[in-house]
Amino acid sequence: xxxxxxxxxxxxxxxxxxxxxxSQYRRLEYKYSFKGPYIVLKDNTVPFWDVGGHAIASDDQVxxxxxxxxxxxxxxxxALTSFEWWDVEMSIRVSGNGRIGADGLAFWYATDRMxxxxxxxxxxxxxxxxLFFDSFDNDGKMNNPYVYVILNDGRKVFDHEAxxxxxxxxxxxxxxxxxxxxxxxxxxxxxxxxxxxxxxxLTADETPELCLRAENVFLPRxxxxxxxxxxxxxxxxxxxxxxxxxxxxxxxxERSVQIxxxxxxxxxxxxxxxxxxxxxxxxxxxxxxxxxxxQHQQQQMxxxxxxxxxxxxxxxRAFRQIFDGQQFIHLAVQQLNKRIDEIIGRQERTLSAVxxxxxxxxxxxxxxxxxxxxxxFGILGCSDVEYLLxx
Numbered sequence: 306x307x308x309x310x311x312x313x314x315x316x317x318x319x320x321x322x323x324x325x326x327x328s329q330y331r332r333l334e335y336k337y338s339f340k341g342p343y344i345v346l347k348d349n350t351v352p353f354w355d356v357g358g359h360a361i362a363s364d365d366q367v368x369x370x371x372x373x374x375x376x377x378x379x380x381x382x383x384a385l386t387s388f389e390w391w392d393v394e395m396s397i398r399v400s401g402n403g404r405i406g407a408d409g410l411a412f413w414y415a416t417d418r419m420x421x422x423x424x425x426x427x428x429x430x431x432x433x434x435x436l437f438f439d440s441f442d443n444d445g446k447m448n449n450p451y452v453y454v455i456l457n458d459g460r461k462v463f464d465h466e467a468x469x470x471x472x473x474x475x476x477x478x479x480x481x482x483x484x485x486x487x488x489x490x491x492x493x494x495x496x497x498x499x500x501x502x503x504x505x506x507l508t509a510d511e512t513p514e515l516c517l518r519a520e521n522v523f524l525p526r527x528x529x530x531x532x533x534x535x536x537x538x539x540x541x542x543x544x545x546x547x548x549x550x551x552x553x554x555x556x557x558x559e560r561s562v563q564i565x566x567x568x569x570x571x572x573x574x575x576x577x578x579x580x581x582x583x584x585x586x587x588x589x590x591x592x593x594x595x596x597x598x599x600q601h602q603q604q605q606m607x608x609x610x611x612x613x614x615x616x617x618x619x620x621x622r623a624f625r626q627i628f629d630g631q632q633f634i635h636l637a638v639q640q641l642n643k644r645i646d647e648i649i650g651r652q653e654r655t656l657s658a659v660x661x662x663x664x665x666x667x668x669x670x671x672x673x674x675x676x677x678x679x680x681x682f683g684i685l686g687c688s689d690v691e692y693l694l695x696x
Contacts, residue, residue: 330553332552339351340547345362374538384529394548400483406441408439410533
């Protein structure tokens with residue numbers, strides 16, 4: 306009975322998530338996202354994010370805290386969110402040489418930003434959501450590594466020594482340290498329902514499993530996204546490889562979510578400036594490398610010569626589709642003929658065996674194709690026919 310209740314609960318969560326996904330309109334929010342292999346710019350800054358403490362940003366990851374003792378690092382978005390419901394998918398890696406690591410990594414959705422503290426590198430009181438990947442067992446209950454969520458209205462102080470056991474909204478026991486592949490985490494907040502899913506990091510392509518689902522969760526409508534990590538007497542490398550934010554909207558609101566004319570013009574101007582800078586850098590590079598300039602010119606000439614052959618016109622496409630269809634029909638007919646030949650061969654063998662049996666050849670002995678004598682038959686029954694078919 307208990308197993309049946311668990312299965313029903315899992316199916317209910319699955320169908321609720323499926324129904325919600327079918328009614329959602331999703332929009333990528335690039336100002337609240339980053340992903341390798343080009344995370345940092347030439348000046349080692351992350352676009353739309355501020356990095357502080359001991360965090361180190363590189364092309365393919367952000368190391369929030371290195372595997373050195375007593376280090377704290379953090380990064381926060383520069384802008385407040387302008388959407389109510391959202392979905393964040395991030396990829397993290399926590400690794401160290403020791404059997405036990407410390408302290409852990411945190412995901413934040415809070416109204417304050419860039420304040421260092423003892424809550425995994427950030428302040429111990431905040432207004433919003435904190436999702437913690439806690440590596441070290443501070444309370445001695447042997448239940449770490451542990452992943453849990455704490456909601457705060459700014460008046461509670463995080464109890465780090467007790468791992469916030471009396472402040473947790475919920476969590477799950479997951480070992481996220483020293484895995485062959487990065488851990489993929491999905492945090493969704495939609496219609497006051499908070500869902501946290503994560504992989505085990507054992508394979509490259511695995512489906513995230515449910516860690517936490519809580520209803521009646523009320524978060525600030527506008528806040529900052531943040532990441533932080535800290536080490537103590539023990540130390541791990543705390544890396545974030547990607548952070549993708551998607552705003553969620555009802556299908557009925559899809560048409561109303563349109564980019565403003567002012568923002569469109571701003572983006573178009575940024576795109577033109579980027580193209581001009583890219584072209585100028587390309588020309589400068591070709592001047593500094595004459596051998597590359599000749600190669601580049603030759604490639605352009607080849608591309609211009611092949612322009613007419615890169616695309617097919619509608620008439621050629623129609624002929625190609627007809628030819629592909631004929632080829633498919635031809636292969637299907639060949640397979641059908643092969644199958645018919647097999648059936649006819651079996652029928653002929655069966656008829657010859659039955660004829661030999663009915664004529665009394667060999668006094669009821671049937672000779673197989675390999676020359677062996679097989680068993681005698683009296684009255685022909687169903688089992689005898691099956692035996693003959695196997696000859």
